[in-house]
Amino acid sequence: MLVVVVGCGGGGGSNRATLSNNANLSGLSVSDGTLNPTFAFGTLSYTSDVAFSVAQVTVTATTSDNRATVTVNGAATGSGTPSAPIALAVGDTDLTAVVTAEDRTTTQTYRVVVTRAQPSTNANLTSLSLSAGKLDQVFDTTLPNYTASVGYLAAGVQVVAVTEDANASVTVNAQPLSGDTSDVVDLAEGVVTSINVVVTAEDGVTPSNFVIDIDRGDLAGFLQRIYVKPNNIDTLDRFGASVAIEGDWLAIGVPGDQSRATGINGDETDDSGTSVGSVSVYKRDVSGVWMRQAYLKASSPDDNDRFGEALALSGDTLLVGASGEQSLATGIGGDQTDNSGTSVGAAYVFVRDTSNIWSQQAYLKASNAESADEFGRYLQLDGDTALVGSWLEDSASNTDEQDNSLADSGAAYVFTRDASAWTQQAYLKASSIDANDRFGANLDVEGDTLIVGAPREDSNATGVNGDDTDNSALDSGAAYLFDRDPQGMWSQIAYLKAANTDDGDFFGANPDLEGDVLIVGALGEQSPASSINGDAADNSGSGVGAAYEFVRDGNGNWSQATYFKAANAQSNDAFGSAIAYKGNTLIVGARGENSLASGINGDATDNSGSSVGAAYVFIRASNDTWSQSVYVKASNPDTDDEFADALGFDGDTLVVTAQGERSSATGINGNEADDSLASAGAGYVYR
Numbered sequence: 001m002l003v004v005v006v007g008c009g010g011g012g013g014s015n016r017a018t019l020s021n022n023a024n025l026s027g028l029s030v031s032d033g034t035l036n037p038t039f040a041f042g043t044l045s046y047t048s049d050v051a052f053s054v055a056q057v058t059v060t061a062t063t064s065d066n067r068a069t070v071t072v073n074g075a076a077t078g079s080g081t082p083s084a085p086i087a088l089a090v091g092d093t094d095l096t097a098v099v100t101a102e103d104r105t106t107t108q109t110y111r112v113v114v115t116r117a118q119p120s121t122n123a124n125l126t127s128l129s130l131s132a133g134k135l136d137q138v139f140d141t142t143l144p145n146y147t148a149s150v151g152y153l154a155a156g157v158q159v160v161a162v163t164e165d166a167n168a169s170v171t172v173n174a175q176p177l178s179g180d181t182s183d184v185v186d187l188a189e190g191v192v193t194s195i196n197v198v199v200t201a202e203d204g205v206t207p208s209n210f211v212i213d214i215d216r217g218d219l220a221g222f223l224q225r226i227y228v229k230p231n232n233i234d235t236l237d238r239f240g241a242s243v244a245i246e247g248d249w250l251a252i253g254v255p256g257d258q259s260r261a262t263g264i265n266g267d268e269t270d271d272s273g274t275s276v277g278s279v280s281v282y283k284r285d286v287s288g289v290w291m292r293q294a295y296l297k298a299s300s301p302d303d304n305d306r307f308g309e310a311l312a313l314s315g316d317t318l319l320v321g322a323s324g325e326q327s328l329a330t331g332i333g334g335d336q337t338d339n340s341g342t343s344v345g346a347a348y349v350f351v352r353d354t355s356n357i358w359s360q361q362a363y364l365k366a367s368n369a370e371s372a373d374e375f376g377r378y379l380q381l382d383g384d385t386a387l388v389g390s391w392l393e394d395s396a397s398n399t400d401e402q403d404n405s406l407a408d409s410g411a412a413y414v415f416t417r418d419a420s421a422w423t424q425q426a427y428l429k430a431s432s433i434d435a436n437d438r439f440g441a442n443l444d445v446e447g448d449t450l451i452v453g454a455p456r457e458d459s460n461a462t463g464v465n466g467d468d469t470d471n472s473a474l475d476s477g478a479a480y481l482f483d484r485d486p487q488g489m490w491s492q493i494a495y496l497k498a499a500n501t502d503d504g505d506f507f508g509a510n511p512d513l514e515g516d517v518l519i520v521g522a523l524g525e526q527s528p529a530s531s532i533n534g535d536a537a538d539n540s541g542s543g544v545g546a547a548y549e550f551v552r553d554g555n556g557n558w559s560q561a562t563y564f565k566a567a568n569a570q571s572n573d574a575f576g577s578a579i580a581y582k583g584n585t586l587i588v589g590a591r592g593e594n595s596l597a598s599g600i601n602g603d604a605t606d607n608s609g610s611s612v613g614a615a616y617v618f619i620r621a622s623n624d625t626w627s628q629s630v631y632v633k634a635s636n637p638d639t640d641d642e643f644a645d646a647l648g649f650d651g652d653t654l655v656v657t658a659q660g661e662r663s664s665a666t667g668i669n670g671n672e673a674d675d676s677l678a679s680a681g682a683g684y685v686y687r
Contacts, residue, residue, distance in 0.1 A: 020065050023101040023108040027062035030095070030112060031082065046112045052090065052119040052202055053167050058082035059095055059112065067102040088116040119203035122165035128197065128210060131158035131181070132583060132651025134247070135212070148214045151687040152222040152630075154652045155619045156184040156584030157214065159195060167202040174198075184583050186622045190218035222600060224635050226290055227672055228655075228683035229665045230254055230280045232268040239280070239681030240657025242321075244313035245648035248284040249352075250655060251318055252683050253277070253308030261297050264358050268295050277307030279320055281358065290668060290685065294358050298322060298348055300336035307348070312381035316352040317361075319386055321345070321376030330369045332362060332415075332422050345375030347388050349422065362422045366390055366413055368401035375413070382445045384417040385425075389440030389452070398429035410439030412452045414490065426490045430454055430480055432468035439480070442521075444513045448484040451518060453477070453508030462501045464494055464550075464558050477507030479520050481558065494558050498522055498548055500536035507548075510579040516552040519586060521545065521576025530569045532618075532626050533562060545575030547588050549626075566590055566616050567628050568604035575616075577642075580649035584620040587632075587654060589613070589644030596638075601631050613643030615656050634658060634684055636672035643684075654686040 028039045033048035050057065059072045062080040069076065072083035073096060086095060095112040124141040133150035137143070141164070150157065159172045159182040172182035173196055187193045197210040230239050230252075242253035257278035259270040268278065281294040296318075298307045302325070310321030325346035327338040336346075349362040364386070366375045370393075378389035393411040394404040401411075414426040430439045434457070442453035459466065460473035468478070481494040496518075498507045502525070509521035525546035526539040536546075549562035564586070566575050570593075578589030593614040595606040604614075617630035634643045634656070641658040648655035661682035662675040672682075 019103040020067055021101045021103050021106040022065035023068055023099040023106045024064040025061055025097070025099060025110060026064045027060070027080070028097065028110055028112070029060050030114065031058040033057070033114065035112065044108070044110050048112055048114045050088070050114060050116050051167070052117045054088065054116060056085040056087050057114060058085055059097060061097040061099070061110070063099055065102060069100045071098045072096070088114060090116050090118060119201070120165050120167060121201045121203050121206040123168055123199045123201040123206045123208040124164040125161055125199060125208070125210070126164050127160070127162045129160045130212070130214070131160065133157070133214070141208070144210050146210065146212045148212060150187070150214060150216050150652050152189065152217045152219050153585050153617065153649070153654055153687070154187060154216055154583065156186050157651065158182050158184055158583070159197060159212070161197055161199070163199060165202060169200050171198045172196070186584060187214055187216040189216060191216070219630065222630065222686065224599065224684055224686050226685045227635060227669050228252065228282065228290070228685060229663065229667060229670055230268070231292055231295070231666055233664055233666050233677060233680050234258060234271060235677045236679045237681055238659040238679055240646060240661070240683050241309055241659045241681070242311040243646045243648040243655050243657050243683065244311040244318070245650050245653060245655050246313045246315070247650060249313065250282040250284070250290065250648065251311050251313055252280050252282070252657065253311050253320070254280060254681070255306040255309040256679070257308070259297065260301055262299055262301055263297055263360070265295050266297055273301070274303045275306050275324065276301045276303060277305050277309065277322060279308045279311065279318070281318075283356070292667070293356065296320070296350060296358060298325075299360050299363065302326060302339060310377060310379045312379055312386075314381040314383055317381060318350045319379055319381040320348045320350065321379045321388070322348065323374040323377035325376070327365065328369055328371070329365050330367050331365055331424065334363065334365055336363055341369070341371040343372050343374050344369050345373055345377065345390065347376040347379055347386070349386070361420055364388065364415055364422060366393070367424050367427060368393070368395070370394070370404070378440060378442050380443055380445045382447065385445055386415040386422070387443050387445040387450055388413045388415065389443050391438040391441035393440065395429065396433055398427065401427055406433055406435040408436045408438055409433050410437055410441065410454060412440045412443060414450070416488070425488055428452065428482060428490060430457070431492050431495060434458065434471065442509050442511055444511045446513045446515070449513065450482050451511040451513050452480045452482070453511055453520070454480065455506040455508040457508070459497065460501055461497045462499050463560065464496055466495065466497055468495050473501055474503045475524070476501045476503060476505050477509070477522060479508040479511055493556070496520065496550060496558065498525070499560050499563070500527070502526060502539060509576055512579045512581040514581055517581065518550040518558070519579050519581045520548050520550065521579050521588070522548065523574045523576050525576075527565065528569050528571070529565050530567050531565055531628055534565055536563055541569070541571045543572045543574060543592070544569050545573055545577070545590060547576045547579060562626055564588060564618060564626070566593070567631070568595070570594070570607070577645050578647040580647040580654070582649055582651040585649070585651070586618040586620070586626070587647055587649055588616045588618070589647050589656070590616065591642040591645040595633065598633050598635055598637050602633055604631050609637065609639045611640050611642055611660070612637045613641055613645065613658060615644040615647065632656065632686065634661070636661070636663070638662065638675065652687065655683055656686065657681065657683045
């Protein structure tokens with residue numbers, strides 16, 4: 001039997017609670033703009049100012065009593081929940097939040113007057129520049145017409161236009177910019193190309209128009225301009241082991257330099273050390289003349305540091321690698337005088353002030369620095385992001401940096417700068433880590449994307465995102481792409497292999513990333529096919545070398561587009577030993593090439609030398625097809641020069657170095673015929 005007992009309370013009175021009359025808000029906000037005055041209990045009227053670009057807002061009203069209800073401009077809205085979007089006219093728009101208490105009688109009305117600003121009529125630019133070359137005139141937003149002269153290599157340029165008002169828009173040849181930068185504009189050889197830049201103010205009506213007439217030189221005018229040597233030269237200096245150029249600034253690494261001088265412009269005639277290393281910095285003046293501007297040394301130099309073995313230049317910042325540096329300090333700014341390790345490696349940040357004076361800003365070490373890691377052997381720099389490779393690092397984990405169970409698996413480290421302070425942002429490993437992959441041997445970074453090569457990775461996969469656990473193709477090589485999210489977290493987005501993967505190709509060398517195009521080298525690739533998209537399946541050669549173009553589509557997917565070979569491809573050329581790509585121009589080095597031809601487009605069939613070296617220029621036409629256009633040799637080619645083992649290219653000027661060159665000449669345009677100093681090294685500037 002079920003018995004239900006109901007209690008009725010005592011005293012015969014009513015048990016019905018009194019309904020609340022609380023119609024107050026405990027919070028009120030609009031999605032854009034700030035309330036004036038700040039929300040306070042008892043204040044019912046507010047204002048808020050928003051920019052013209054804000055075309056609608058939502059209102060969030062939170063009731064003091066959760067039993068009360070709210071309407072915003074007449075539409076029911078949950079407490080603490082944004083209202084439906086409310087369109088804003090230019091000028092004042094009234095927003096009302098009406099709170100009805102639980103008793104359904106008591107109400108209170110809150111009012112916000114949102115004032116949407118008038119649209120700006122500012123169509124001015126703060127700067128207008130080119131990715132290659134520079135305007136002949138000083139930019140003035142009131143002057144509509146400009147000219148520029150660029151060399152033959154500048155087959156395409158991008159326009160960089162920065163608006164005075166961030167809400168103005170810009171088109172270049174009717175195409176909108178990506179950020180401040182246009183798509184590549186094709187430049188025809190030997191003619192003037194007009195580029196139309198249109199700025200439209202926020203009001204959508206007010207314009208400013210600019211025209212840039214760019215005169216691109218022809219092939220006949222493409223010449224070696226200078227022959228560069230350091231101010232003090234010696235045997236085994238290896239001047240030109242690394243090179244970086246940007247605009248009128250050129251840096252060349254000298255890892256064999258013997259001076260124990262420290263800092264800036266010390267005694268370079270001091271030959272008391274061994275492979276201490278240095279960097280020579282050059283500047284081009286307004287008349288186009290290059291002069292040595294600075295001599296850079298580490299703050300704590302030592303024998304076998306090999307300071308200058310790697311270089312990267314971005315704006316007024318120069319990043320220098322010293323893979324033989326011996327300190328076991330970790331992180332930023334540690335003890336540089338600790339020499340308890342061997343080939344630990346370090347990277348040094350130098351900055352240039354407004355008076356063009358250089359100073360060392362930071363001393364970077366891996367967070368897990370150890371002997372034989374060779375941190376800093378490879379590095380790159382983009383603005384405030386530095387990427388440093390440690391190709392002989394031994395960890396088997398991307399989370400446990402102290403795990404040393406996979407010898408020479410390799411790692412890469414991302415450092416970022418805030419004002420002048422540097423911090424390590426990420427420690428990167430490949431998705432499938434293995435011993436001797438040498439992940440971090442060659443790399444590049446642009447914006448929030450970076451590429452890391454692993455030239456001794458062993459998978460037999462081909463193409464993009466294949467099986468990275470397959471280890472059946474010894475030293476075939478791979479490359480890994482990573483993206484950074486807005487929180488600064490990096491994640492691997494693609495695993496790249498050549499379409500013709502094979503043993504000993506060493507794919508992943510010298511990657512160069514620009515926008516949606518990536519070029520990757522494979523120094524050991526075996527096909528003797530020549531020029532563009534030849535027979536990649538022909539493996540009858542040895543160490544011929546190749547380069548590969550990968551492109552990213554609008555959905556972020558990467559695919560191989562082009563397979564590059566030299567027109568005179570032969571075994572042991574090591575085509576791909578250096579790669580430089582910008583605009584519509586690609587330069588590929590082949591340090592093992594054997595011709596003793598000199599200058600531009602000489603006899604490429606001459607094989608009378610050995611490891612002389614050559615550089616090859618490829619130009620992309622307006623229909624996206626590539627062709628080899630120039631065969632570049634030194635003015636004084638010789639056996640074992642290894643010309644084009646390093647390249648610097650800013651889209652207009654090309655610098656090719658030959659760390660094996662033997663002249664004892666010093667300075668600019670010295671005696672090229674002097675062969676008295678083995679592996680002294682030299683640089684060659686072309687335009």
